[in-house]
Amino acid sequence: MRTSRLVVLILLLAVVAAGTWFFLSRRGGGDTGNLTVYYTKIDGTTLGTLSVSLRPPEAGESAAEHQHNVALYAAVEAVAGPPSDVQAIRFPSGTRVGNVTVSGSTVTVDLAGNVAAQPGGSFGENGEFKGLVYTLTGLPGIDAVAITIGGKTVPSLPGGHLELDEPLKRTDW
Amino acid sequence: MTLVALFAAACGGVRAAESTVVATYGAQTLRFTHVESSPGGLAIGVSDPAFADLLRATGAVMTWKPGERYVLITTAVPVVVSFAVGDRRYDVGPVALQASFAPYQSGSDVYLPFDEVLRSLNLALRRDATGTVLQPQLASIDVQTFGDRVALVAHAGAPLRPRVLTDTPVAITYEFDGVGTTLVGTRPINGGGVRNIQITQSGTARDPKTLVTVSLLPGAQHDAPRSNDDRDVVLGFSGSGAPPGPVAVATPVPAMQATYIPPDPNAPPGQQPAAAAPSGPALVTGVMAQPSQTGTSVTIAVTGNATYTWHRLRDPDNRFWVDIAGAQLSGPPIDQTQPDPLISIRVRQVDPNTVRVAISLAGQKQLDVSPSATGLSIDVGRDEVADALREGSGSIGSTVSANDNAAPVTPAPLGGDQTGDSTWKFGPSGSGSTYVPRNPRLIVIDPGHGGSDVGAARAGLTEAGLTLDMSKRLRDILIARGWQVRMTRDTDVDVYQPNDTAHEELQARDDIANNAGARLLISIHVNSFINSGPYGTTTYIAKPGDVALAKVLRQHLSSDLGTKDDGIIKSHLYVVLHALMPAALIETAFLSNPSDLSMLESSAWRQKVAQAIADGIDDYTREYPAATQGGQ
Numbered sequence: 001m002r003t004s005r006l007v008v009l010i011l012l013l014a015v016v017a018a019g020t021w022f023f024l025s026r027r028g029g030g031d032t033g034n035l036t037v038y039y040t041k042i043d044g045t046t047l048g049t050l051s052v053s054l055r056p057p058e059a060g061e062s063a064a065e066h067q068h069n070v071a072l073y074a075a076v077e078a079v080a081g082p083p084s085d086v087q088a089i090r091f092p093s094g095t096r097v098g099n100v101t102v103s104g105s106t107v108t109v110d111l112a113g114n115v116a117a118q119p120g121g122s123f124g125e126n127g128e129f130k131g132l133v134y135t136l137t138g139l140p141g142i143d144a145v146a147i148t149i150g151g152k153t154v155p156s157l158p159g160g161h162l163e164l165d166e167p168l169k170r171t172d173w
Numbered sequence: 174m175t176l177v178a179l180f181a182a183a184c185g186g187v188r189a190a191e192s193t194v195v196a197t198y199g200a201q202t203l204r205f206t207h208v209e210s211s212p213g214g215l216a217i218g219v220s221d222p223a224f225a226d227l228l229r230a231t232g233a234v235m236t237w238k239p240g241e242r243y244v245l246i247t248t249a250v251p252v253v254v255s256f257a258v259g260d261r262r263y264d265v266g267p268v269a270l271q272a273s274f275a276p277y278q279s280g281s282d283v284y285l286p287f288d289e290v291l292r293s294l295n296l297a298l299r300r301d302a303t304g305t306v307l308q309p310q311l312a313s314i315d316v317q318t319f320g321d322r323v324a325l326v327a328h329a330g331a332p333l334r335p336r337v338l339t340d341t342p343v344a345i346t347y348e349f350d351g352v353g354t355t356l357v358g359t360r361p362i363n364g365g366g367v368r369n370i371q372i373t374q375s376g377t378a379r380d381p382k383t384l385v386t387v388s389l390l391p392g393a394q395h396d397a398p399r400s401n402d403d404r405d406v407v408l409g410f411s412g413s414g415a416p417p418g419p420v421a422v423a424t425p426v427p428a429m430q431a432t433y434i435p436p437d438p439n440a441p442p443g444q445q446p447a448a449a450a451p452s453g454p455a456l457v458t459g460v461m462a463q464p465s466q467t468g469t470s471v472t473i474a475v476t477g478n479a480t481y482t483w484h485r486l487r488d489p490d491n492r493f494w495v496d497i498a499g500a501q502l503s504g505p506p507i508d509q510t511q512p513d514p515l516i517s518i519r520v521r522q523v524d525p526n527t528v529r530v531a532i533s534l535a536g537q538k539q540l541d542v543s544p545s546a547t548g549l550s551i552d553v554g555r556d557e558v559a560d561a562l563r564e565g566s567g568s569i570g571s572t573v574s575a576n577d578n579a580a581p582v583t584p585a586p587l588g589g590d591q592t593g594d595s596t597w598k599f600g601p602s603g604s605g606s607t608y609v610p611r612n613p614r615l616i617v618i619d620p621g622h623g624g625s626d627v628g629a630a631r632a633g634l635t636e637a638g639l640t641l642d643m644s645k646r647l648r649d650i651l652i653a654r655g656w657q658v659r660m661t662r663d664t665d666v667d668v669y670q671p672n673d674t675a676h677e678e679l680q681a682r683d684d685i686a687n688n689a690g691a692r693l694l695i696s697i698h699v700n701s702f703i704n705s706g707p708y709g710t711t712t713y714i715a716k717p718g719d720v721a722l723a724k725v726l727r728q729h730l731s732s733d734l735g736t737k738d739d740g741i742i743k744s745h746l747y748v749v750l751h752a753l754m755p756a757a758l759i760e761t762a763f764l765s766n767p768s769d770l771s772m773l774e775s776s777a778w779r780q781k782v783a784q785a786i787a788d789g790i791d792d793y794t795r796e797y798p799a800a801t802q803g804g805q
Contacts, residue, residue, distance in 0.1 A: 083251065121636075162747065
């Protein structure tokens with residue numbers, strides 16, 4: 001009886017130790033991979049890329065949460081674009097990612113801030129959204145990007161050219 | 174108890190009481206009230222109103238909502254700084270760093286390591302007898318070497334306005350007012366005429382100065398400081414001293430991705446003779462892209478005997494693919510983005526006996542396919558070619574042969590999916606390629622913008638006015654040639670109604686063309702950008718049936734206008750997408766570019782635009798009669 005209790009206690013301790021090791025080892029970092037951030041070059045059509053590393057899923061972070069977090073990161077990176085010494089078509093300064101939601105294979109990106117402050121012409125809009133869509137559709141399981149502005153679906157930006165009221169795909173370019 | 178302490182430490186450490194930090198930033202006094210002391214340093218709550226003020230003042234933007242684990246700060250550079258609750262790691266663009274402690278949740282707020290946040294904003298907390306200052310920092314000096322030239326690129330958290338303090342043949346000293354630094358010290362360079370750089374700091378916490386002394390090699394020359402934007406300064410040097418030797422003083426500049434697909438290490442291209450290949454199907458063991466003198470060389474390593482066929486599509490759909498028959502892919506499918514002149518490479522086993530390598534090209538690039546005993550070499554040049562070969566075939570292995578056909582036999586993918594990786598999008602109004610106009614003599618001209626929407630504006634000119642002028646000129650030419658013409662507007666008005674939505678406005682323009690059963694819709698626009706760099710003429714399309722029209726229009730526009738030919742761009746433009754008929758949106762020139770602006774100001778040039786479009790319409794309709802228009 002006493003021996004069996006000891007065995008149970010040892011087993012319990014082993015389980016706790018293994019769980020602790022697993023938890024702490026997952027917290028320690030280490031890449032799960034890279035995120036490719038696309039931006040449209042100043043020729044208006046070709047894409048450049050930069051690479052940022054992705055964190056591994058945190059302990060307790062579900063797959064859905066992780067996908068959302070990665071999509072949010074990807075959207076913010078794409079809207080930020082490359083550093084200013086890289087010639088690129090960029091969203092207007094002050095454009096913010098308000099929210100990101102993932103539903104099936106579609107990511108909805110809510111843009112806020114100065115996104116409507118476009119310079120005019122198709123050039124900027126085309127390049128901005130091309131980079132954003134290519135970045136997000138580079139994520140596993142994502143093939144379309146829906147855009148909302150300030151939480152609302154809009155057919156296009158004010159005075160704009162691109163149709164934004166249906167999800168955008170890479171094949172739109 | 175010990176375990177609890179261990180978990181507590183792992184999750185962010187023991188926290189002390191909240192405190193308040195009052196600091197000046199320029200002329201602003203910021204009172205940070207959500208501040209806590211942690212073992213690793215001060216923590217700042219992201220809901221702190223003063224923190225929001227600081228981000229705003231530096232041009233940074235924060236992405237975070239209560240309950241979210243990640244806090245993302247986009248700096249003015251811009252670079253995205255990513256913090257995660259419970260993780261000491263934080264990312265500054267592509268660089269992963271360790272913070273002094275992990276961000277943690279406290280109530281509904283998330284607390285970040287304040288020093289690391291400030292560092293990413295190129296700021297530092299400094300104290301003097303009068304209080305605390307948020308001091309802009311000269312955060313880094315990147316050393317960039319180009320042959321016999323060296324550029325020192327200084328980045329800071331405030332506008333940099335260097336002045337030359339001393340200038341002698343052996344050294345030049347620059348003073349950066351208003352910024353401090355932690356980069357104090359001497360770094361050897363020994364290249365580009367520069368022996369070393371010495372960085373020192375002087376001044377006070379509130380009025381710091383950073384001095385950068387550049388020791389020169391004999392015969393060195395230097396340029397005047399220049400700036401890409403206010404927050405960096407480029408100091409250029411050249412000389413013939415010691416061999417250049419780049420020394421990175423700091424590392425914050427994200428590198429362009431230089432990806433490559435490694436070949437199977439057991440079968441490196443060019444080293445494994447075909448005779449050693451196993452019997453049975455050939456194996457595709459690796460695909461590698463490497464920069465070459467003329468562009469990029471893609472090597473496909475194949476062991477065994479196989480045949481191949483390759484195809485490329487027509488500009489603007491610049492996809493290339495090669496099918497290797499009788500082959501199997503020895504590893505998993507490959508998806509890689511690639512730098513110019515490629516965009517991406519994909520490798521797939523498309524059927525049990527065929528491996529397909531699909532390459533997206535960044536334009537109609539020069540491309541040569543060469544078979545060998547050990548695989549295929551595809552050299553992609555940086556130069557564009559007008560009449561690229563469209564297909565070829567050959568064999569690999571013990572018998573090497575190639576047969577490239579000059580005839581452009583591969584049609585553009587009108588609705589097809591010839592490479593298996595993408596399809597053309599068909600707009601809800603149809604493709605345009607099977608459209609039969611009810612009035613084949615009617616052309617609808619759409620002058621972009623108008624009324625409450627002036628479009629782009631510069632130098633007293635508006636896009637709405639310019640597009641109307643060019644449209645009227647086009648109308649007159651077409652009518653003189655016997656066409657019927659309808660304008661979506663012929664005065665400076667909104668087509669739908671004043672202050673309507675973009676949807677109403679754009680759909681109204683499509684409705685005019687669609688309801689009239691017009692032959693073509695031509696939308697005329699003027700481009701613009703935030704700086705004067707881009708220039709030229711672009712023809713935008715959205716659906717397969719627009720391609721042929723756009724190509725003919727582009728031909729005339731590029732040869733007649735004297736602007737740079739920016740080609741044809743496929744995009745998701747509403748007015749083109751929702752037109753039932755073949756349509757094109759022509760961005761005639763950039764209002765934001767001085768050279769293009771001078772052309773737009775010229776009525777003679779605007780007449781040329783109208784003439785070129787009219788000639789394009791005539792050519793297109795001759796080549797593609799109404800019954801078969803939209804064909805290739």
